[in-house]
Amino acid sequence: MPTEPRRLIVDRQIVEDAWTHVADDAPLPAGPAIVSRERWLAGDAAGHAPLGVLYQPDEDPLADVDRLGELALIAFAFPAFSDGRPLSRARKLRQIVGFTGQIRAVGDVLRDQILYMWRCGFDAFEVRADKSLEDALAAFAEFSVDYQASTPRRLSEG
């Protein structure tokens, strides 16, 4: 049975996902693929394009800064929405590294945090499967003003 393509929020729009999460023991499919950092660093996805990597909260992409040019997408796992580490990681990716690819939130991704994620440089949100995407979109309209500058999603726009 063909499964329905995953829907997610990208650039404040609900879209069908062009990317596939690939488990460490599964073969790489054709097309956009997201693998673990471990698999990527092991060279197991060399030459695949476009390639994305999923970082766990205790993994810092800045440790891999020389190779980040290989990636079109960087995803961060939120094992719990209350784990704020990826917020700082994303900000540094945009600001220090100048990463312009997609930064994606994966895991315990909920309406009440995604505006903060967006403002730290995330632009894609795999909202938790049991929650409504339409409802989550409303988060972007909850506040119309901020005290802090937001991290530009793409530096070219900044």
Place this chain on the structure above:
Amino acid sequence: MYRYNALDQRIVDERVGQFRDQVRRRLSGELSEDEFRPLRLMNGLYYQRHAYMLRVAIPYGVLSTAQVRMLAHIARTFDRGYGHFTTRQNIQYNWPELEAVPDILACLAQVQMHAIQTSGNCVRNISADHLAGVARDEAVDPRPYCEIMRQWSTFHPEFSYLPRKFKLAFTGATTDRAAIKLHDIGYRALRSPEGEVGFQVWVGGGMGRTPVVGELLHPFLPERDLLSFTESILRVYNELGDRKDKYKARIKILVRRLGVAEFRRLVDEDHAATRTPELVLTPERVAAMAAHFAPPAFDPEAPAHDALVDEKASEDAAFRAWLGHNVAPHKVPGYHAVIVSLKAPDVPPGDVTDAQLEALADIADDHAFGEVRSLHTQNLLLASVASRDLYAVWQRLRLVKLATPNVDTLTDQICCPGFDFCSLANAASIPVAQEIAEAFDDLDHLYDLGEIKLKISGCINACGHHHVGHIGILGIDKRGADFYQVMLGGAEGDDASLGRILGPAFAREAVVPAIGRILAAYVDLRADGERFLDTVRRLGLQPFKERAYAH
């Protein structure tokens, strides 16, 4: 004081709308309690032993009389007619209904107040020297920086899900009245010999289960880097702080684990990479903010002494006692700061009724430029009262039982809500405070004992700051019974130190007699004019221990 502009107002108004919707989603079951908890906590709403508790922010402890009247209105309309001032200069309501909380927030927004970040693992309400702007020993008024930091920290997208709560404190004075070495970050604004403003930055202090006196991170952080450097501290903490064990999650544990030198290196490295132009604090921005805190219209002719006040002081011992204990010097000749004691003998420390708040607002409008402040000692303050008005102010405060002349004495106790309200507490604290207040109600005896800071916590989370009490009392649970550890020798100012436990814990009924024996030992042992704390520091615990347990 600071007045909201349109942007500030819009943010609190939108926050009310957001929280109203979150409450709606919780009541409809759309949000589970697990999902709702961090949202309500980010807004100061706890679930306590009997009911919800709402903590309202009082940024750096400054209130207008319109705000004080609104706090009274909320106490009367949505609570049981009283509120409780906390050690973070905030006010708590103990009995609101969940359904009413959005309406309470809407009331607060009408007077430029909110409950944002009074709880949760985020930057909390910023506290400050209660004498800011009026202290004689002040080099720099810290309030403009406090407000800049309040705005910067409000809904900060990167630092709203930290490993644990995060507390900032500011002073700009020589004497530290804000306990800056006992905060996650403490700042002391000072001036270089060239007159430039900078900050001494202390990091990693705190109380709780692992009390630590902070480390000096920066001796003179230039004013322009206040925000960017603070962001770097928070970023290093956000990424490296412990998230597995909540008791090891505060920044003090990280600083201790890395050592302050390595922590400083990481902060400096981040700062060099992330210090963006919009984070640089310009002199123009500081000046614009400082204009909000311009001094009120002091009367240049105000006499330092007033014949009526002097006459009343000489003939009325009660007024004289109040002048001696509840009135502090002011930098402007002819003015004083008046500490409004919330430590009347029969009232839990820090509690105040709606009627008292309204009376105080009237007094502040008539005699104190329409401003009231909250202190971390759970008292209130009229920062600028003309010396000639002191007798009238005293009479009016006395009518509403706000003139107990016990500031900085044994009965000016700090006390957490304890087991009577708090779901974390192991033991009662307010009843112990009340027993102490009753047992030591003789003012002459209190005055003879001099300055003693007694602080009581009902559990090791130390909301009552027992570690830094000259006398600290910690409630513990021993097989279902309340017992109390007594510690001596703590202090929170420039000579901050942590108290040491005297010996085995006392049963509830043994606490007051033990305190009595400790104080009797002090009276016997003190050198001429020596404070209790200094006697303890000079002699150590042993002589007090011998007396306390000898019965």
